[in-house]
Amino acid sequence: MKDIIISGGFNIRAIDLEKMLLEHPDITAVAVIGAPSAQRGEIPVAFVEVWGPISFNVEAAKNWVNTRLDKQEQIYEMHVMEHLPRSPKGEVLKGELRDKLSESAL
Numbered sequence: 001m002k003d004i005i006i007s008g009g010f011n012i013r014a015i016d017l018e019k020m021l022l023e024h025p026d027i028t029a030v031a032v033i034g035a036p037s038a039q040r041g042e043i044p045v046a047f048v049e050v051w052g053p054i055s056f057n058v059e060a061a062k063n064w065v066n067t068r069l070d071k072q073e074q075i076y077e078m079h080v081m082e083h084l085p086r087s088p089k090g091e092v093l094k095g096e097l098r099d100k101l102s103e104s105a106l
Helices: 014-022 058-066 094-105
Strands: 004-007 010-013 027-037 041-050 077-080
Touching (some): 010 014, 014 041, 041 058
Antiparallel strands (some): 004 010, 027 041
């Protein structure tokens, strides 16, 4: 259930957004989570690893993916990370990403 984002009454599968983001030529790894939103319930937020973080244009990449998604699925925020947090098995720890969002909102 944590990989379902409920935004404006629509159920959005995080995996679908992650697959779309991975089609971007500069994105090497991605995790999408739902962040709390007063207006929509939750909004999709992406955390990405990229080939060239210094030259990576977040707004251009966000626009690139959002033109390929339905309006209710669009990414509201994109954060570039050097490394996504992973378990010893290599799975992305989305709980840590949620915590990071909560901390930055304070």
